[in-house]
Amino acid sequence: MRIDIPQKILLEVEKPARYIGNEMNMVKKNPEDVDIRFAYCFPDVYEVGMSHIGSTILYHFLNEREDTYCERVYSPWHDMEEKMRENNIPMYALETYTPIKEFDFLGFTLQYEMSYTNILNILDLGGIPKYSKDRTEEDPLVIAGGPCAYNPEPLAPFVDFFYIGEGEVLYYEILDLYKAIRSKGGSKEDFLEKVLQFEGVYVPKFYDVQYKENGEIESFTPNHPDAKEKIKKVHVKDVDNSYYPTNPIMPLIQVVHDRAVIELFRGCIRGCRFCQAGMIYRPVRQKDPKKLAKLADDILGNTGYEEVSLISLSSSDYTDLNEITDHLFDKHCDVNLSLPSLRVDEFSLDLMDRLSKGKKSSLTFAPEAGTQRLRDVINKNISEDDILSGVALAFKGGWDKVKLYFMMGLPTETMEDISGIKDLAYSIVDQYFGVPKEERARNLKVTVSTSFFVPKPFTPFQWFPQNTYDEFMAKQALLNSEIRNRKIQYNCHDAKLSALEGIVARGDRRVADVIYHAWKNGSKFDGWSDHFVYDKWVKAFEECNIDGDFYHTRERSYDEILPWDFINIGVTKAFLWKEFEKAINEEVTPNCREKCSNCGVSKIDKGACYEKEN
Numbered sequence: 191m192r193i194d195i196p197q198k199i200l201l202e203v204e205k206p207a208r209y210i211g212n213e214m215n216m217v218k219k220n221p222e223d224v225d226i227r228f229a230y231c232f233p234d235v236y237e238v239g240m241s242h243i244g245s246t247i248l249y250h251f252l253n254e255r256e257d258t259y260c261e262r263v264y265s266p267w268h269d270m271e272e273k274m275r276e277n278n279i280p281m282y283a284l285e286t287y288t289p290i291k292e293f294d295f296l297g298f299t300l301q302y303e304m305s306y307t308n309i310l311n312i313l314d315l316g317g318i319p320k321y322s323k324d325r326t327e328e329d330p331l332v333i334a335g336g337p338c339a340y341n342p343e344p345l346a347p348f349v350d351f352f353y354i355g356e357g358e359v360l361y362y363e364i365l366d367l368y369k370a371i372r373s374k375g376g377s378k379e380d381f382l383e384k385v386l387q388f389e390g391v392y393v394p395k396f397y398d399v400q401y402k403e404n405g406e407i408e409s410f411t412p413n414h415p416d417a418k419e420k421i422k423k424v425h426v427k428d429v430d431n432s433y434y435p436t437n438p439i440m441p442l443i444q445v446v447h448d449r450a451v452i453e454l455f456r457g458c459i460r461g462c463r464f465c466q467a468g469m470i471y472r473p474v475r476q477k478d479p480k481k482l483a484k485l486a487d488d489i490l491g492n493t494g495y496e497e498v499s500l501i502s503l504s505s506s507d508y509t510d511l512n513e514i515t516d517h518l519f520d521k522h523c524d525v526n527l528s529l530p531s532l533r534v535d536e537f538s539l540d541l542m543d544r545l546s547k548g549k550k551s552s553l554t555f556a557p558e559a560g561t562q563r564l565r566d567v568i569n570k571n572i573s574e575d576d577i578l579s580g581v582a583l584a585f586k587g588g589w590d591k592v593k594l595y596f597m598m599g600l601p602t603e604t605m606e607d608i609s610g611i612k613d614l615a616y617s618i619v620d621q622y623f624g625v626p627k628e629e630r631a632r633n634l635k636v637t638v639s640t641s642f643f644v645p646k647p648f649t650p651f652q653w654f655p656q657n658t659y660d661e662f663m664a665k666q667a668l669l670n671s672e673i674r675n676r677k678i679q680y681n682c683h684d685a686k687l688s689a690l691e692g693i694v695a696r697g698d699r700r701v702a703d704v705i706y707h708a709w710k711n712g713s714k715f716d717g718w719s720d721h722f723v724y725d726k727w728v729k730a731f732e733e734c735n736i737d738g739d740f741y742h743t744r745e746r747s748y749d750e751i752l753p754w755d756f757i758n759i760g761v762t763k764a765f766l767w768k769e770f771e772k773a774i775n776e777e778v779t780p781n782c783r784e785k786c787s788n789c790g791v792s793k794i795d796k797g798a799c800y801e802k803e804n
């Protein structure tokens with residue numbers, strides 16, 4: 191059934207283009223001609239979802255199959271939701287305006303814990319029961335994947351199965367299985383039992399959790415004979431020959447990242463101890479620069495973009511960066527090149543010169559901590575000299591805007607470390623004034639941004655308590671009072687939002703009811719600080735009789751069963767614990783190219799760590 195969206199409604203909402211689809215490069219198929227309808231749901235607004243490269247890959251990858259039609263679903267903004275509810279318009283997919291209830295699969299990507307209430311809202315708008323136990327054969331199967339799926343438990347009761355790992359690996363096999371079972375008249379239950387055969391698939395209902403009196407997990411055990419004790423992540427081994435779309439959809443309105451995107455590599459060699467991505471996406475898998483050059487040519491040709499973003503967790507660690515940037519500058523001289531995640535220690539004057547041919551935007555550095563001691567704790571292998579010489583080069587190269595990102599509340603942090611943020615920012619200002627007037631640009635602006643540290647699963651910091659709200663505020667107040675320089679602007683995050691993110695990130699199944707109650711109380715778009723209402727969550731915790739501090743400010747022991755311990759990312763718990771202890775002792779660990787630290791990931795594929803082989 192195709193639904194009609196009255197034009198009157200579209201004219202009354204902000205940015206109607208969010209809801210109409212039909213962009214250039216959108217995949218068009220006849221729904222009658224396919225066997226499988228897949229709604230790929232990004233639980234945030236269109237502009238955010240359209241900027242996510244993982245979604246672009248999966249959308250086109252699934253649509254490569256003739257028997258499958260993958261369509262897109264984004265969270266409607268408040269104004270549109272209101273109109274949809276008033277006019278009984280169900281949640282629909284952008285390609286064919288089909289209500290999501292009519293799809294075989296709803297696949298949610300979990301990029302951020304604070305989007306979980308949006309998932310419930312999408313289900314609700316689609317007329318689909320939120321809890322999987324209440325759904326019938328008529329309802330779609332709800333899947334969830336993405337980085338937050340590595341701790342699936344806070345969403346366990348809502349999701350039929352989780353996909354742990356990179357989408358290109360298993361989706362075709364899963365869809366083949368579904369088609370085979372459905373064509374023989376099999377039920378959803380038959381499918382869920384059979385899907386257990388795959389690595390990387392977690393079906394929550396086939397597992398039971400028991401709790402101790404103190405609230406910790408007593409046991410976590412399969413209750414189905416085919417359910418695996420450990421769920422092993424799946425990842426792409428041959429990144430050069432894996433699927434990458436060259437015809438991304440061109441949004442009709444400005445989205446967050448409106449440019450061609452090329453992925454340089456997956457994984458990260460660095461081993462920062464706060465970073466979940468650096469652990470779950472190991473090992474590093476670099477793409478061949480020649481293949482990347484061809485991809486860039488194709489994408490620029492198919493889209494008309496004039497800006498390319500070379501992305502990865504740490505782009506300057508790409509060993510052939512010169513080759514690919516040479517190609518882009520030589521062949522597409524009018525193309526701007528943005529390199530997110532550059533590390534200041536590797537910043538080359540040569541590359542800066544080339545980049546300055548394009549427009550000079552702000553330079554962004556992420557020292558994360560203000561003192562060397564704390565940078566050693568977090569294993570951010572950057573010295574103050576690296577940072578200062580990096581910005582000095584930048585100032586000589588004509589830049590005059592620097593953005594610096596720090597975290598507050600890192601393990602072992604003291605007030606001296608907080609003052610260190612100010613000291614570093616002041617030293618950067620001094621560097622600017624140390625460059626002769628005629629060589630530097632005019633208007634220095636240093637922006638210092640601090641976020642609050644949230645310990646994440648599968649990091650060496652997963653056992654640490656998070657700072658309390660009062661501790662966060664005291665640190666923020668100190669820095670606010672210390673920064674007294676007109677060249678420096680200080681921005682800070684919402685401490686309550688970070689505290690809540692911490693609870694959900696390390697939550698277990700019991701937190702699911704809190705998420706449900708928070709949604710019932712009206713929470714949505716929680717990741718948007720201007721839409722986040724802390725009190726709705728406080729009420730939800732009270733309604734569920736759950737103590738948030740249990741998840742938030744409590745230190746865990748090595749022996750405790752953590753809610754995500756049943757997932758095998760390759761990196762071992764013993765390695766993470768060793769890194770935890772090294773953090774306390776302020777010892778650093780070399781990056782993977784300097785020395786392998788035997789994190790364990792080489793065993794996940796029977797002996798292959800691609801980084802070690804290179």
Ligand code: SF4
Nearest residue numbers: 782786787788789799
């Ligand atoms: S096995 Fe060694 S080189 Fe490979 S990711 Fe782990 S620590 Fe790095």
